[in-house]
Amino acid sequence: MPKDNPKVSLDALIPREAFEVQGQQSQMILNNIPMIQIRNLEQKDFFYPFLRKPDFQRETNEWDAQKICDFIESFLNGDLIPAVILWRSDSGYFFVIDGSHRLSALIAWINDDYGDKNISNKFYDGYITEEQKNAAQEVRKLIKDKIGSYQDYESSTQHLDKIDQKTLERARNLGSLGIQLQWVGGNASKAADSFFNINQKAAPISPTEMRLLKARNKPNGVAARAIMRSGNGHKYWSEFSQDKQDKIEKLAQEIHQLLFEPKLKNPIKTTDVPMVGNLSTSQKNEFILEFVNIVNNIEAENELDLNDDPTGENTVKFLTNCQKLAQRINTNDPSSLGLHPLIYFYTHDSRYRVGSFYGVVSLVLHLGKNKSYDKFIKCRKDFEFLIWQHDDVVPQIVSKSSAVKAREKVKDFYLTIVEKLTQGVDRKNVMKEIIAEKTFGSLKIKSRVNTNETQSKTFSRETKAAAFIRDALPKVQRCKICGGYLHSHSISIDHKTRKEDGGLGNLDNAQLTHLYCNTTFKN
Known part of the structure; x- marks a missing residue:
């Protein structure tokens, strides 16, 4: 395309x-x-x-x-x-x-x-x-x-x-x-x-702009506009009290930073990639509006049923929910799962997967609602192995619908992997069982494209990215508690032997972990 x-x-x-x-x-x-x-x-x-x-x-x-x-x-x-x-x-x-x-x-x-x-x-x-x-x-x-x-x-x-x-x-x-x-x-x-x-x-x-115009006085519309411009530009929230305006701008700026920084450069030459890859302006606007809606449990067809927000109170609430969700995915907040964006949201050749992001957002919301983070953590290493090895499966699930409409199916796909791993199914057989069950349609395990077949003497951007990722990923640190990949934005230094059990603050007693694994799961 x-x-x-x-x-x-x-x-x-x-x-x-x-x-x-x-x-x-x-x-x-x-x-x-x-x-x-x-x-x-x-x-x-x-x-x-x-x-x-x-x-x-x-x-x-x-x-x-x-x-x-x-x-x-x-x-x-x-x-x-x-x-x-x-x-x-x-x-x-x-x-x-x-x-x-x-x-x-x-x-x-x-x-x-x-x-x-x-x-x-x-x-x-x-x-x-x-x-x-x-x-x-x-x-x-x-x-x-x-x-x-x-x-x-x-x-x-x-x-x-x-x-x-x-x-x-x-x-x-x-x-x-x-x-x-x-x-x-x-x-x-x-x-x-x-x-x-x-x-x-x-x-x-455009449909997205029309939705934003109709929602210009509603909390999801104002929140989305604020995030789009990182709290700058035209102030759609200027009628609110100064306190609400300040909160909206601060939250929007932080959310924008969490989602889109560091700026992605192609071909990628670092594993420090943002949660959200490069999108056109129209794609970015739609992405942010859908993100706000998903986090705040608003279906697109019900947007007009939302009450207007004359005070900004609900706009602040919507933005706070988005901030907490972004913090949960990959930040230095104590609640952070530290989900590595490269594993969860990109393909082997650095293409961004919007459907995977929406699915992960829905997954994290589900885990929080059902208090089942620990269940995920226990099988996280194998879970990440599977979604990375089969990064073509989510696009197959999404292909029959839009990325936002397919998010529940993607979430259920992720939960099915967690459930099978929890039940003791060998990770080599998990995808075979899922494909045989046909719960998610006729999925196929596709072989990797052989880049050696190209007739061009020049490396494509995708090939350059794939080569970097292939060689860099094995060197990425893993959490010493769950075995999942560590991202530079979300690393904690943990005491192997707890302080209350006599553990000292020396190098031999230090290990790298996810913040959630250290502050919550381990305890």
């Missing part, structure tokens, strides 16, 4: 504002300007500072570098650009009903901010991801090579006798062309209806 081009985040360039509480317009439509010129989008102009997006608007991050460059080039060449639709609130803001990507692309070009400079830095409070920085550099380089920066055109007007004909024509266009405006009349309710009608017909909102 071809990889999507990285999307450029232009979300910071037009701020969001709530308009659903506003009343009727105070200005007649005839008084609104019919067109905006390029200088109206400079920060120092009187128009740009009053541009706003509705607070329920999806993120402006659907265009890649090529599309942004092509659009700006079309504008420079004087091609026909569809009108931007605005609505003017009684507070004087100009809300973009349709055309936020078009306006944002031009604003980005004019202010040289493709998600990584002054406007964006202020919006994200200095937190710009490497993915976002790389996408910004890509579009900036493409524009420089193909059409030139806005600043280049400004400078060219001082030397008209020295520029080429094409640049001269484009500079002239910048002084005379603009973007046609169409204004929506009526109150905020009519403007909101116009927004949804236009966006569903012309450029349909």
Whole structure:
């Protein structure tokens, strides 16, 4: 499956504002300007500072570098650009009903901010991801090579006798062309209806974004938005008390860090991989929303039944539950099972398995609810051997459904392994029995692809990763209590002989263990 081009985040360039509480317009439509010129989008102009997006608007991050460059080039060449639709609130803001990507692309070009400079830095409070920085550099380089920066055109007007004909024509266009405006009349309710009608017909909102828009006042929606941007960006929680806002931002930042750091680099050359591998922006948004829902026992079809959260209390509760679950999986918290991400969430050649993550989340929730962590710990070494040797089984279970819908089946698959190992079934026979029982459909044990069969002389990224993992995994330390793999984020130094039994704090009495094995299981 071809990889999507990285999307450029232009979300910071037009701020969001709530308009659903506003009343009727105070200005007649005839008084609104019919067109905006390029200088109206400079920060120092009187128009740009009053541009706003509705607070329920999806993120402006659907265009890649090529599309942004092509659009700006079309504008420079004087091609026909569809009108931007605005609505003017009684507070004087100009809300973009349709055309936020078009306006944002031009604003980005004019202010040289493709998600990584002054406007964006202020919006994200200095937190710009490497993915976002790389996408910004890509579009900036493409524009420089193909059409030139806005600043280049400004400078060219001082030397008209020295520029080429094409640049001269484009500079002239910048002084005379603009973007046609169409204004929506009526109150905020009519403007909101116009927004949804236009966006569903012309450029349909993705299912995940639509779910987030509908859940914008509900605890799962606000919690998911907070985690997505690590507590930065537009504050969907700004109406809550300052105490709740601080808690939400702190929790969201920690959860984001636990899930997505350290940043995964391909091909991987370390076993210190994050819980969540590299996902596109749209995949990441869906992943986080589903994670919040699973942890808080919310089915997607019942999202709209959730009550709104006017105080932020339930949002904090949802985030706290997510924090505890992430801590339980793999952190330095005393409750941590220290599940090694490479074993539980990746394949032998470093591909990420979303279905396995959802299944493990459901498994951990089940073990906690049924107080059966110890049962898992007792067979953990063989359990990890089996899921790693048969990393192709979960994708087979998930293939007939979506990853989130299949999570219970994946959880049951894991529990079946635990049950058989507990019953004394030899680990060599566990998968044979599961396949014969056909509880999870017609599963097949697939042989590893022989990478020696390739005709290419160049190693693929997957082959490089597979080679590293093959040689590095045997060197990974194991817990001296359960025998499971140890991850650098979740290691405890345990007394072989307890302190209360006379054990000393010397090297001979020290052993590496999981935190849970040391603080709970052993005791």
